[in-house]
Amino acid sequence: MRISGVKITTLSFVILLLSSIVSCGESDPQAESSPIASQSASTSTPATRPPPAAIDTTAATETAPPATTPPSTTAISGPPDSDWNWQLTGELNMTVDTNVWDIDLFETHSETIAELRQNGRYVICYFSAGSIEDWRPDVDGFDPKAIGLPLDGWEGENWLDVRAESSLTLANSRLRMAKQAGCDAVEPDNVDGFTNETGFPLTSFDQIKFNTALARTAHEYGLAIGLKNSLDIASELADEFDFSVTEQCHQYEECELLAPFLNSGKPVLNAEYPGSQNTAIESASATCPEAKQLGIHTLLLPLDLDGSWRVSCETYNAEN
Numbered sequence: 001m002r003i004s005g006v007k008i009t010t011l012s013f014v015i016l017l018l019s020s021i022v023s024c025g026e027s028d029p030q031a032e033s034s035p036i037a038s039q040s041a042s043t044s045t046p047a048t049r050p051p052p053a054a055i056d057t058t059a060a061t062e063t064a065p066p067a068t069t070p071p072s073t074t075a076i077s078g079p080p081d082s083d084w085n086w087q088l089t090g091e092l093n094m095t096v097d098t099n100v101w102d103i104d105l106f107e108t109h110s111e112t113i114a115e116l117r118q119n120g121r122y123v124i125c126y127f128s129a130g131s132i133e134d135w136r137p138d139v140d141g142f143d144p145k146a147i148g149l150p151l152d153g154w155e156g157e158n159w160l161d162v163r164a165e166s167s168l169t170l171a172n173s174r175l176r177m178a179k180q181a182g183c184d185a186v187e188p189d190n191v192d193g194f195t196n197e198t199g200f201p202l203t204s205f206d207q208i209k210f211n212t213a214l215a216r217t218a219h220e221y222g223l224a225i226g227l228k229n230s231l232d233i234a235s236e237l238a239d240e241f242d243f244s245v246t247e248q249c250h251q252y253e254e255c256e257l258l259a260p261f262l263n264s265g266k267p268v269l270n271a272e273y274p275g276s277q278n279t280a281i282e283s284a285s286a287t288c289p290e291a292k293q294l295g296i297h298t299l300l301l302p303l304d305l306d307g308s309w310r311v312s313c314e315t316y317n318a319e320n
Contacts, residue, residue, distance in 0.1 A: 076219055076222060076223070076224050076242065077184075077224060078185065078224045078242035078243045078266060078267060079099075079100045079122045079124060079184070079185060079224065079226075079242075079243055079267055079269075080099050080100060080122060080267070081265070081267045081295075081297075082098070082099050082100060082267075082297065082314070083098045083099065083100070083297060083312055083314035083315070084098055084099075084100035084101070084102060084269050084297055084299065085098045085100065085101050085102065085299075085310070086102040086269070086271055086299060086301060086305055087101075087102075087103060087305055087306065087307040088102075088103065088104045088107070088126055088305040088306075089104070089107070089304055089305055089306045089307075090306035090307050090308070091307075092108065092112065092307065093307040094115075094116075096307075096310065098121075098312075099120065099121060099122055100121070100122045100124065100269070101116055101121050101122065101123050101124065102124040102125075102126060102187055102245070102269070103123065103124070103125060103126065104125070104126050104127075105125040105126060105127040105174065105177065105178055105181065105183070105186075106127065106136060106137070108125070108181075110180075110181045110182055113125075113181055113182045113183060114182055117182065117184070122184050122185070123182070123183050123184050123185070124183065124184065124185045124186065124187050124226065124245075125178045125181065125183035125185070125186050125187070126186075126187045126189060127174045127177075127178070127186065127187075127188060127189065128157070128188070128189040128190050129167075129171040129174070129188035129189065129190065129191055129210075129214060130159065130160055130162055130167075130188070130189070130190035130191045130192070130193045130210075131151055131157050131158060131159050131160055131189070131190040131193075132147055132157070132158055132160055132170075133156060133157045134156040134157070134158075135156055138170070138173065138174070138177075139170075142166060142170065143164060143166040145161075145164070146160055146161040146164035146166050146167050147159075147160065147161075148160065148161060148198040148199030148200050149197055149198055149199040151190070159190070159193050159196065159198035159199060159200070160190075160193070160198075161198070161199075161200045161202075162191075162193060162202060162206055162207060162210035163200070163202070163206050163210075167210070168210065168213055168214075171188060171214055172214075172217050174186075174188075175214070175217055175218050175221055175223065176221065178221075178223060179221040179222065179223060183223065184223070184224060185223055185224035185225060185226060185242065185243070186218055186223050186224075186225050186226070187225075187226045187228055187245050188214055188225070188228060189228050190228070191207065191210070191211050191214070191227070191228055191229075191230055192207065192228070192229050192230040192232070192233075193207065194206060194207040195232060204232065204233055207230070207233060208233055208236055208237065211227070211230065211233070211237055211240070211241075212237065212240050215237070215240040215241055216240070224242040224243065225241055225242055226241060226242065226243045226244060226245045226269070227241040227243075227244050227245070227261075228245050228246075229245075229246055229247060231246070231249070231254050231257040231258065232257075234257055234258060234260050234261065235260045238260035238261050238264060238266070239264075241261075241266075242266060243261065243266050243267040243268070243269065244258055244261045244266065244267070244268045244269065245269045245270075245271075246258065246268065246269070246270045246271075247270070247271050247272075247273070248270075248271070248272055248273065249270050249296070250270070250272055250287050250290060250291065250298065251272060255270070255290070255291075255294055255296060256294075258294075258296065262294065262295055262296070267297065268294075268295070268296045268297065269296075269297050269299075270291070270296050270297065270298045270299070271298070271299050271300075271301050271305075272287060272298060272299070272300050272301070273300075273301060273302070273303045274300050275303075277309040277311070280300035280301075280309070280311040281311060283300065284300060284311055284313065284316050287300065287313065288313035288316045288317075291313045292313060297313070297314060298312075298313040299311065299312050299313070300312075300313075
């Protein structure tokens with residue numbers, strides 16, 4: 001046979017073969033240190049690698065928030081589904097014996113709020129979110145372009161353009177103020193501008209967007225929030241709000257529109273304005289049975305909510 005053109009005898013071939021076998025059993029230091037030899041060895045016999053460790057996605061799934069995280073309402077409690085008191089003007093009548101109190105955020109000292117809560121009262125703080133009142137201490141320098149038409153019958157108060165960022169900023173600052181004052185919940189008023197002559201072309205979509213933003217910010221502050229009136233969009237907003245505050249639903253035969261709250265077990269607080277205490281007592285015989293049948297907590301009150309008199313459908317039978 002020939003190797004590289006050299007003729008080899010049988011004996012030579014045997015000697016050459018034995019020599020090759022011996023040399024294969026010896027290590028070549030140069031070959032071990034040679035990069036080329038190392039590369040050839042790795043190419044001919046790949047190194048064995050351990051399989052990749054299994055990836056545990058459980059922790060990531062539990063801790064990573066979704067793309068849009070809804071506000072947490074874990075620690076938020078709406079008002080008791082019971083009788084209530086609503087006074088926004090005048091010296092607060094602290095003798096009213098009821099669990100739920102709705103009072104003015106600006107006119108009530110934090111010490112009074114603390115006293116009510118120490119006595120086991122649930123405190124709702126009122127402020128206007130969809131209008132601007134020129135006597136409030138936080139309205140100086142407000143964007144005049146967002147101020148609309150006057151509210152009928154309320155001097156010094158004008159509608160706001162709820163599409164404007166300045167309107168939402170003002171409302172959010174009042175939510176923060178309510179949290180600092182120690183309120184349990186808030187009642188933002190005039191959040192139904194789209195059904196009124198505001199001076200702006202507001203739509204129900206604009207109102208729902210504004211009201212939803214209010215509700216979610218309130219929840220971020222740990223405050224419950226009531227939807228004020230806005231019966232035309234109550235079904236769209238009942239999931240965002242914790243209770244309802246309405247006016248004259250009996251008078252205008254609109255109480256059935258509050259079903260989204262009532263069916264969800266969320267309290268509905270309603271006020272009627274009969275004009276005088278005597279008229280309130282007379283009209284209670286017609287109003288209160290309907291309120292009790294529907295599960296609505298109805299008060300008959302003076303229009304200026306000054307605490308001068310109060311007729312509650314919760315106690316009407318006991319009073320008469």
